[in-house]
Amino acid sequence: MARILVIEDEPEMQRGLRDNLEFEGYQVQVIGDGTKGLEALRSHPYDLVLLDVMLPGISGFDICKKARAEGISSPIIMLTAKGEEVDKVLGLEFGADDYITKPFSLRELLARVKAVLRRTPANKSTAPTNAVIGQLTVDFDTYTAAKKGKPVTMTSKDFDILRYLWTHQQQVISRDDLLTNVWGYDEAISSRTVDNFIVKLRKLVEKDPSAPKHIITIHGTGYKLIP
Secondary structure (H helix, E strand, O other): OOEEEEEOOOHHHHHHHHHHHHHOOOEEEEEOOHHHHHHHHHHOOOOEEEEEOOOOOOOHHHHHHHHHHOOOOOOEEEEEOOOOHHHHHHHHHOOOOEEEEOOOOHHHHHHHHHHHHOOOHHHHHHOOOEEEEOOEEEEOOOOEEEEOOEEEOOOHHHHHHHHHHHHOOOOOEEHHHHHHHHHOOOOOOOOHHHHHHHHHHHHHHOOOOOOOOOEEEEOOOEEEEOO
C-alpha cells in the first residue's frame, strides 16, 4: 500500500484528498502546517507527497527546496492555486516532480498520482543500471547521481526522463512521447513541462548548457540524447 503525505491547510481540501485517496486504497497522512509537514517528511519515508504552495509556517516551495537539499527523494506533486507559469517553473526548479493547478478534477489528480507511483517490473527489467552522460554519472537502480565525482540531487522524475532518453539514445523523442511514457497519462498539459525538466538536466549533463552536445533539441519535434 502506497503511503502518501498531504501537506495542505484548507480543511475542505484536506477532507477531499484524504477521502478520495483512501478510497483508492492509499494510506494517507494529512498535515496542515508547512513546518510540521517538513518535519514529517524528514522523519518518515513516503511514496508520494502532495504539497500545497501556500502554507502557514513555511511555503511549499521552501519545503520542496529543503527536502531536495537534504537528499529526500520522495516524489512531490505541487498543488498550485494560481496556475501561473512562474509558480510551475519554480516548483520544478526546486525539485518537484509534477504540479497540478487548483481547482482540479478528481480524475486528473488520481491520474497524476498513479503516474508518479507507477514503477512496473517490466520497465525496470529493461532499464539500464547505470549510465555516463556528459558530466553526469547515473545509477538508475539506486536513484543516485554524481557530477564530476560529487553527488548531486535529482528528483525521481529527473531520473525517469533521463532513463527514457538513455534507453532511446540517438533517437528523436517527441515531447508527447515523454509525456505519455514518463508521466503515464494523456492529460492536456503544456509541453513546457518537458522543456523545464530538460533545462534542469542540461545543467547537470552539459559542460555548457547554452550549447548542449548531449541532450539536443530537434526543433519542432523534441529531443535526442547523444552519449
